[in-house]
Amino acid sequence: MFKSNWKWPIVAIVIFTAAAGTGCKKKGPEPFPASNAISGWEKTSETRTYAAKDLYQYIDGDAEQYISAGVVSTSTSDYKYQGQLEATVDVHTMANAEGARKILETGTKDAKPVQLGDEGFAYTQSIIFRKGTSLVRIVAYESMPGTPQALLELAHGVEAKL
Amino acid sequence: MKSRRDFLKTAATGAVLLGTQSKLGLAGMLDQHAGTAKSKVVVARDAALHGSGAGTGTQPDVKRVFDLLDRAITAYTGNTDALKAWRSLVPQDKVIGLKVNGLGGGGISTHGVLAKAVAVRLQQAGVKPGNILMWDRGARDLRACGLTINTDPSSFRCFGNDVSGYEDQYESWGTVRMRLSKILTRECGMVINLPILKDHTMAGVTFAMKNMYGVIDRPQDLHGNNCNPAIADLNCFPTIRAKVRLTIGDAFSSVYEGGPAFHPEHIWYPNALIVGEDCVAVDQIAWQIIARKRAEAGVPTLEEAGRPPHYIATAANQAHRLGTNDPAHIHLMEV
Numbered sequence: 383m384f385k386s387n388w389k390w391p392i393v394a395i396v397i398f399t400a401a402a403g404t405g406c407k408k409k410g411p412e413p414f415p416a417s418n419a420i421s422g423w424e425k426t427s428e429t430r431t432y433a434a435k436d437l438y439q440y441i442d443g444d445a446e447q448y449i450s451a452g453v454v455s456t457s458t459s460d461y462k463y464q465g466q467l468e469a470t471v472d473v474h475t476m477a478n479a480e481g482a483r484k485i486l487e488t489g490t491k492d493a494k495p496v497q498l499g500d501e502g503f504a505y506t507q508s509i510i511f512r513k514g515t516s517l518v519r520i521v522a523y524e525s526m527p528g529t530p531q532a533l534l535e536l537a538h539g540v541e542a543k544l
Numbered sequence: 545m546k547s548r549r550d551f552l553k554t555a556a557t558g559a560v561l562l563g564t565q566s567k568l569g570l571a572g573m574l575d576q577h578a579g580t581a582k583s584k585v586v587v588a589r590d591a592a593l594h595g596s597g598a599g600t601g602t603q604p605d606v607k608r609v610f611d612l613l614d615r616a617i618t619a620y621t622g623n624t625d626a627l628k629a630w631r632s633l634v635p636q637d638k639v640i641g642l643k644v645n646g647l648g649g650g651g652i653s654t655h656g657v658l659a660k661a662v663a664v665r666l667q668q669a670g671v672k673p674g675n676i677l678m679w680d681r682g683a684r685d686l687r688a689c690g691l692t693i694n695t696d697p698s699s700f701r702c703f704g705n706d707v708s709g710y711e712d713q714y715e716s717w718g719t720v721r722m723r724l725s726k727i728l729t730r731e732c733g734m735v736i737n738l739p740i741l742k743d744h745t746m747a748g749v750t751f752a753m754k755n756m757y758g759v760i761d762r763p764q765d766l767h768g769n770n771c772n773p774a775i776a777d778l779n780c781f782p783t784i785r786a787k788v789r790l791t792i793g794d795a796f797s798s799v800y801e802g803g804p805a806f807h808p809e810h811i812w813y814p815n816a817l818i819v820g821e822d823c824v825a826v827d828q829i830a831w832q833i834i835a836r837k838r839a840e841a842g843v844p845t846l847e848e849a850g851r852p853p854h855y856i857a858t859a860a861n862q863a864h865r866l867g868t869n870d871p872a873h874i875h876l877m878e879v
Contacts, residue, residue: 438764439681442647442757443746444805446767468650492809507808521806523651 413473413516413543414459420539422532426468427460451484452477454515463532467522471540474517482512496534499541506530509537513544582875583822583868585829588616589878593796593815604796604815609661616792616817617665619879630669633790638733640671642678643788645740645755646685651806654740654794656690658817662736662792663700673699679727681758682706703727710761718777718863722760728783735788737823741795741814741830742803743838747771748846748853750804751830752791752823753779753866770851776859779823779866791826793818800837812837824859824867825874831856 417424430440434453437445441456448456458472476482479500486501490510493503499518502511507529508521518540522529590612593604614626623629634640642662644654663676674697680686682704683693694702708731710723728735739755746767747754753775757763766774779785795818801810814833820826831846831853838845846852860869868874 441805442763443744443750443767443771444803445764446746470649505809521651521808523806523808525808 413457413540414471415536415539415543420536422464423536423539424462424465425459426462429457429459431455431457447488448474448485452481461536463536467524467526467529467532469520469522469533469536471536472519473540474519476515476517479512479515482515482517485517486510486512498537499544502537504530504534507533509533511537511541513541516544518544582873583820583825584620584875584877585818585820585822585825586616586620586877586879587816587818587829588612588619589814589816591815594813604655604657606657609655609657612817613658613661613665613792615879616819619877620819626665627669630665634666634669634671634734634736636670639675639677639731640666641727641732641735642676642738643735643755643758644678644680644686644689644691644738645758646680646688647758648740648742648799648804648806649688651808652740652742652797652799652803652811653685653688654738655796658792658794658796659689659691659738660700662738674701676700677727677731678702680704685758705759715781715783717780718773720766720774720777720781722762722778724781724783725759728759728787732787737788737791737793739791739793741793741798741818741833743800743810743834744804744851745802746851747775747855748851749827749831749834751793752826753855753859756784756788759784770854772855773858775855776864776866779859780864785866788823790821791819791823793826793830795830795833798834798837800834800841801843822867824856824869827853827856827859828869828871828874829876
């Protein structure tokens, strides 16, 4: 029945190699802090991840600038602070650090530099920073007393997991 | 079972009838002014729409939203009775789709309170609740607007293209070849467009015509060359042209820079509704509003930023004839 037995080891090697190159890669650590890992912050949604080709589903026309900067994937999750302040954390994984730098350089006029990752900036309701190939953007949907400090603490929590 | 050909025939006939009915019933779109027909656009404002918390991300006051909507619709139709005004705008026996835009997430999407206010007024004007369908690309977008998914026809329905799916067959116009949402093709007899006013990194401005990117299967393919002529071409699809008859544009809040994503550092509160049937004229007025805010904030003009919304002029040209972008032919009414 199996006259060409010599073929099977080759087939096995091909399958193993293909698997190692695609879906069997070791998954990186989850960059999103769990609920209450950062004081007062609750993770309120599952993490959703978009490959570059699907990024438009999440951010439509905004996807173009990330794609041209070499985004590989984008993961996002929602948070709530002290049961009130809602925020979203986006972690863009770029092909290289230059891509993260390129995005960060656009649109940080009037922002305050903050000590986060390789470079970071803060507004009253949002924070953006890069660390290696990661670009992180955290946005709060309201402005409340203490919002900037709460966002900074969450950002440090994400930074520590990158 | 209806064949695809029968379905298209029925849909096309319905569209023609609807178009005729709308033209007969509506005094709004073309306003006789100084002897020249002009496209009418109403901008209705309420500086206190967000109450005392304006500018801090608070939600608009529900009662004020209803009042503002009534003011806009009565001004637009010239009928002082809001419900009579609505009856002159929509057929009572068809499914009315309310196409919102939830792309910007919780921070900058069509306000659910506006969609619900329109739905309530439609019901009061005689449309069955189950014939009112709030709709966008998917559940995430609808939730971002503050809406709840509901497919039960005993009350207002609310679901996305992710539930209905898209037609198998492609439609084409100009450079665009796409499959349309079955919500547009099969469910709705008329669509009221409820976009949210935003700056857009590719198109320059996203409002009435750009919101139609949410009724097709592959919007990501239509962003080249600042979405020009794709936006104009898409709006020329016969089904879109026939069914999307009225824009009630949400300018309660807006982002003047960094859109279409939510950038809280660039949010502002025009506290306005922009109403019109001429989608080109509506977008022209919307562009002017964004341009004024950008000048006030000291950011470059859209031309300087390399993304002027040329698609608006394209939509007005002889090949497209979707409306007018000529200020001399727009009757802007601010109330």
